[in-house]
Amino acid sequence: MAPAPRAAIGAPQLDRALGDWQRAGQGPAYRALAGGLRTLVLDGRVPVETRLPAERELSAALGVSRTTVAAAYELLRDEGFLASRRGAGSWTALPAGRPMPVAGLSPFPTDGGGVIDLGVAAMSAPEPWLSEAMAHAVAELSGYTRTHGDFPAGLQVLRQAVADRYAARGLPTAPEQIMITSGAAGGLSLLLRQLLGPAERVAVESPSYANALQAFRFAGGRAVPVPLLREGWDLEAWSRTLRDAAPRLAYTIPDFHNPSGLLMSEEERRELVAAARSTGTLLIADETMAELCLDPGLVGSMPRPMAAFDHSGCVVTLGSAGKTFWGGLRIGWIRATAELVRRLAADRASLDVSSPVVEQLAVARLLDPEVLPEVLDFQRERVRAQRDALVAAMRADLPDWNFRLPSGGLSLWVRTGPGLSGSALATTAQRHGVWIGSGPRFGVDGVLERFVRLPFAQPAEVSREAVRRLAAAAATLGSAPVGAATPTSEVTLL
Incomplete structure (x- = not known):
């Protein structure tokens, strides 16, 4: 039996x-x-399993005959893009057997033989600061070696450093509200174990962070997509989804959204928090990109964290050292109510117990107010140069591909040229020596086929070569129809 629609869209x-x-x-x-x-x-832009207007209603809104709408619906049903049931109406679908591509979701194997990895939006370490922080951590280690070494909520020195950083960004925070985790991914897994029941709904942006969508699936949750507009968040659609779908959780990336690079305004944050509070939805704000502002004029006037607009405990924040400093540290954090932090720490014993002590001490050093500004200046300057190099190469070699210039983050969200399938492009690009994430990896139901994510985390010369290879891959595809399914063998790369 075809699944029931999860949402509806009106004719206007x-x-x-x-x-x-x-x-x-x-x-x-x-x-x-x-x-x-x-x-x-x-x-x-219209999620799968969205109920479409009745034929008569849509024909009136479009100014066409009902026969035209009926014939269009019938064609989409024949193609597998529409499902219908008597008494339930018609809703969007995908053709049966349409494969989900895997390209770009994980790092390319290190023995990849010259393949350029544009699948992962993460940078190399900032040196010499990282090595200096690790040396400092080792020097401080003797103060902890007389203990058992397990700190489920994290070292107090790091919890305080993270709390102080929130305060500096306009959100007063006590260290008791901070839990140190094994990266933001570990933090999200802890939250889902504690807060999400089987088949409960999670409202998400579309597109969204691919690994978070995967985490919701593994946790047994059901993602309900809310499409992003080109200019930002559709708060009317968010309010409607929170009200009608009644999701247990909502997940959003307000700061240099991954993959689109969009930045949510303070007014949008205030409105979204109010909508979540009114429906009893717990809002998870992923701030892993928050420190990577690439617009010098914006650095001193960034919107406050989303939790600054919450006075009822309905916002939980995820943060990470992985994007700001280096993914190899595997240190993240959760900011929540002290009561939720205590519950999560008690639950952690059956997962990974705690985070490594040396890495925690190193991150505490990097967050020191005497060290952090210099590190952030270095990171932002090199990411800005890498972004500009990738943009210049795209405009020179792939001028018909469209994207907006992000003011922060680590990636371009690119609409490919006419007739190009992101899944087919990802498969072909690997054969040309470049690894990319196709659009459907960042959507809930295999949509976003016309898009790819291109991180600017590589040095300028590497990005320029990657774009040349992408252009060669695109040229071999010609004008293959975007809607055409690709054989499973063509998309299963590993």
Whole structure:
């Protein structure tokens, strides 16, 4: 039996999303309408399992005959992009057997033989600061070696350093509100174990961070996508989803969103927190990119953390040293109520017990107010140069690919050229020596097929070579139809 719809879209909203779908040369009106609706699904702007308006309602909104809408719906049903049931209406779907690509979700094997890894948005370590911090940590280690070494909530010195950093960003925080975790991924896993029951809903942005979406699936949760607009968050859609879908949790990346690079304004944060509070939804704010502001004029005026607008404990914050400093540290943190931190620490004994002491001491050193500004200046300057090099190469070698210039973060969210499938491109790109993440990895149901994520975490010369290889891969694909399914053998790379 086909799954029931998870959300609905009204005729006026769908009319706006379709835009100018009746362009000259599109053929019969019903085919043009079906093509527009298909594109909305593949781009993720209308999520899979969204109920579409009734034929009569949509025909009135579009100013076309009901016959046109009925024929378009019938074509989409034949193609597998629409499912219907008597009494339940029609809702968006994907063709049966459509494979989910795996390219770019994990780091490429280190013995990859010259393949450039653009799948992972993470940088090499900032030196000499990291080595100096590790030396400092080893010198401090003797103060902890007389203990058992297990600190489920984290070392007090690091909890205090993280709390102080929140305070400096406009969010007064006590160390009792901080729990140190094995990276942000470890923090998210702890939260899901504690807070998410089987088949409970999680509202997420579309696109969203691929590994977080995977974590929700492994935890047995059901992600409910809320499409991002080009200019930012659709707060009307968020309010409607929180009200109608009643998700247990909501997950958002407000600071230099991964993968789009968008930055949520303070007013948007205030409004989203209010919507979550009104529906009893716990809001997880992933701030792992918050320190990577690349606009010098914005550094001193960044929006306050989302929890600054929360006075009821409905916001839990994830942070990490991985993007700011180096992923090899594997140190992250949760900011929550002191009561939730105590519950998480008690639950941790059955997972990973605690985080390594030396790495915690090193991160505490890197967060020292006498060290941190210099490290951040270095990181931001090199990431900015890498971003600009990647952008210049894209504009020179792939001028018909579209993206917005992000003011922070580590990646470009790129709409590929006409007729290019992100999944097919990822497969072909590996054969040309470059590893990328295709758009469907960042969506809930295999949509976003026209997109790829391209991190600017590599040195400039490496990014330029990667773009040359991407251009060569794209040239071999020509104008393969975006909606066409790729054989499973073509997308299973490892």
